[in-house]
Amino acid sequence: MTTDYKAYFESLREQHLDQLKELLTIPSISALSEHKPDVAKAAAWIADALRTAGLEHVEIHETKGHPIIYADHLHAPGKPTVLIYGHYDVQPVDPLHLWETPPFEPSIRDGKLYARGATDDKGQLFLHIKAVEALLSQESALPVNVKFCIEGEEEVSSPNLPLFLQDNKEKLAADVVLISDTSLIEKGKPAISTGLRGLCSLEISVHTANTDLHSGTFGGGVPNALHAMVSLLASLHDEQGRIAVDGFYKGVPELSSEMRAEFEKQNFNEEGLRTDLGLDTLYGEEGYSFVERTGARPTLELNGVYGGFQGEGSKTVIPKEAHAKITCRLVGDQDPQDMLDKIERHLHSHIQPGAKVVVKPMEKAFAFNIDPSHPMLQKAADAYERVYGTRALFTKDGGSIPIVAKLSRVLSAPAVMMGFGLPDENLHAPNEHFNLENFDKGLLTLVEYLKMI
Missing domain, CATH: 3.40.630.10 (Zn peptidases)
Incomplete structure (x- = not known):
């Protein structure tokens, strides 16, 4: 029975x-x-x-x-x-x-x-x-x-x-x-x-002078940690949404026609998502759909950027340090330690003159x-x-x-x-x-x- x-x-x-x-x-x-x-x-x-x-x-x-x-x-x-x-x-x-x-x-x-x-x-x-x-x-x-x-x-x-x-x-x-x-x-x-997707994460600190400085007395004449950080972070992606770190895509497989067909079967409503999120447009690596970008492609995302004066009102200061937190999602055979090493090399080679960058590696997962x-x-x-x-x-x-x-x-x-x-x-x-x-x-x-x- x-x-x-x-x-x-x-x-x-x-x-x-x-x-x-x-x-x-x-x-x-x-x-x-x-x-x-x-x-x-x-x-x-x-x-x-x-x-x-x-x-x-x-x-x-x-x-x-x-x-x-x-x-x-x-x-x-x-x-x-x-x-x-x-x-x-x-x-x-x-x-x-x-x-x-x-x-x-x-x-x-x-x-x-x-x-x-x-x-x-x-x-x-x-x-x-x-x-x-x-x-x-x-x-x-x-x-x-x-x-x-x-x-x-x-x-x-x-x-x-x-x-x-x-x-x-x-x-x-x-x-x-x-x-x-x-x-x-x-x-x-x-x-x-x-x-x-796998994972690697890191924290970045940018340092300039040994103290915050008055922006009237020193502005235009000394490096600004926030300027250096913004420039550094902007260097991590190109205009097509690809990650601009040399060698970052090593180990990333191309999507097979079979896998792309499975993604298409989801019939994902990108326009509905855009509307639900109140966005003018979705954004990401060119040449891929939303479900492909978020499921099968690697990413490098800023999770937090902070530094300088953040209280109410104005404070005319040139900050001596700035900080950022980054998480990367990895695919295929990307090695999380290898990715961290490549990102650190990129950061050191792209930091503005007069600023120093310190990188603290965090999580790693295949x-x-x-x-x-x-x-x-x-x-x-x-x-x-x-x-x-x-x-x-x-x-x-x-x-x-x-x-x-x-x-x-x-x-x-x-x-x-x-x-x-x-x-x-x-x-x-x-x-x-x-x-x-x-x-x-x-x-x-x-x-x-x-x-x-």
């Missing part, structure tokens, strides 16, 4: 939502030290949920930061092993006054569950636990071998997970890494990400890419089609999840990113939420996928 999983999940829906709400009340903010006990509490909650679901060998591994949880169920000889990755830590909630309801008091409005972590990533991780629980409950066995690796530091760039991976390669060995931390293209239109023809991805698309009624498109996401490339490389396993969020669910922002339509369909899709592979 075939189990009706739709009826099963419907019968337990309120119970499952109450459990998820309980998890969402825990303020597991990994970036803030005062919430370290809350992060530990969330780890314990997840471990208990895994045990209840029927997982075995549930372990909480302490690290120099926050705990990593492991669990498995390995009773399907000859079948593939699936490593399910997720994270239980969340972003800070500022600005608090913009939340319509308190971020750690979950509430349902208009078919959406509002709370910090609802979509990123507690809600999506919860789907995997309940999908495994359903299979064990209804069939007393899993169709595949399953392992869980769940961390509490994804929102702070996973500083301790890489060492855990290296030290536990055999324990974590798998045929596929399954992750739900991305989104559909739009409501009812599922997507499987075949690429995530890009992730996978061939969409891989059987594990094709089966994921099949699973989406069975539940959503439409086959998932293969996309490339502009964001960075650094640990995905690390997981895939260390374990030599393909990473399948089956997201159930939506782009407008305010992850990292006030009023984060999870559409319950995708909560329901996500459970069914994951069950289908685990039964297919």
Whole structure:
């Protein structure tokens, strides 16, 4: 007799939502030290949920930061092993006054569950636990071998997970890494990400005189740190929107006709986006559409520029220093350290006379890419089609999840990113939420996928 999983999940829906709400009340903010006990509490909650679901060998591994949880169920000889990755830590909630309801008091409005972590990533991780629980409950066995690796530091760039991976390669060995931390293209239109951009970031400081100077007494006769900074930053792009750093595009693959066709299938409404954002025009590297620019091309973006007098009124001063923060999104085989080195050389060679530039490297992460023809991805698309009624498109996401490339490389396993969020669910922002339509369909899709592979 075939189990009706739709009826099963419907019968337990309120119970499952109450459990998820309980998890969402825990303020597991990994970036803030005062919430370290809350992060530990969330780890314990997840471990208990895994045990209840029927997982075995549930372990909480302490690290120099926050705990990593492991669990498995390995009773399907000859079948593939699936490593399910997720994270239980969340972003800070500022600005608090913009939340319509308190971020750690979950509430349902208009078919959406509002709370910090609802979509990123507690809600999506919860789907995997309940999908495994359903299979064990209804069939007393899993169709595949399953392992869980769940961390509490994804929102702070996973500083301790890489060492855990290296030290536990055999324990974590798998045929596929399954992750739900991305989104559909739009409501009812599922997507499987075949690429995530890598990352490198840096801070720049420009220094001139040893003190701020009066602009009347010294103006026109000494270097101005702000002038030097503005000129330096302007040198980083050409008039066609390309990055003007020598060698920056080394390792960047040209878009294949097949990949461009996948982008076109999204039917992205650039004019609608322009209108929604109140812009006169979109902007970027010439020769590429918006989805190509944001998913498959590298970037160099200014995140902050500051210096000199910024208070109310006027102060006629020549500032002695200026600062800027830069983030680059990387694609293909771009090496983040190589990119940082090239940018630093560019900055030193383009600084105005009389000014000095100091560069502080920050984050580094490689890009992730996978061939969409891989059987594990094709089966994921099949699973989406069975539940959503439409086959998932293969996309490339502009964001960075650094640990995905690390997981895939260390374990030599393909990473399948089956997201159930939506782009407008305010992850990292006030009023984060999870559409319950995708909560329901996500459970069914994951069950289908685990039964297919």
